[in-house]
Amino acid sequence: MRPTYRYRPHCPLVDRSLPQMLMAHALMLVRAVAFLAVFLALVAACGGTESSTVVVPLVVGLREPLATQVTEQAGLKPAITYGPDSDTPQGFVYWQSIREGSTAHEGDMLTIRVSTGPPT
DSSP: OOOSSOOOOOOHHHHSOHHHHHHHHHHHHHHHHHHHHHHHHHHHHTTOSOOOEEEOOOOTTSBHHHHHHHHHHTTOEEEEEEEOOTTSOTTBEEEESSOTTOEEETTOEEEEEEEOSSOO
16 A cells, blocks of 8 residues: 655755745855954954064074074064083074074074083
């Protein structure tokens, strides 16, 4: 014997009325626009998608105050550490973290090590 009903698979899009579908699409559009606005605001707050690049100066062999000044003028942030070095007089830079002539993003940290004199 045949069933008296006809099977219809459940489909959320078929079961919704036109106003419900329009409302769902409008809500998706509003969410997409809100996401895009937040994304663009974050990009603008971070200074954009591109940051300018700078050339890293040579500061090895300079006294600490001059090395700091040269680093800042190049657009980098100096991070100074101190340590003994038998070949470098006290107060002079004997190492830098980024090789001279390389490119870096403006505002990047350049670590420089200043000699405290020969090890004791």
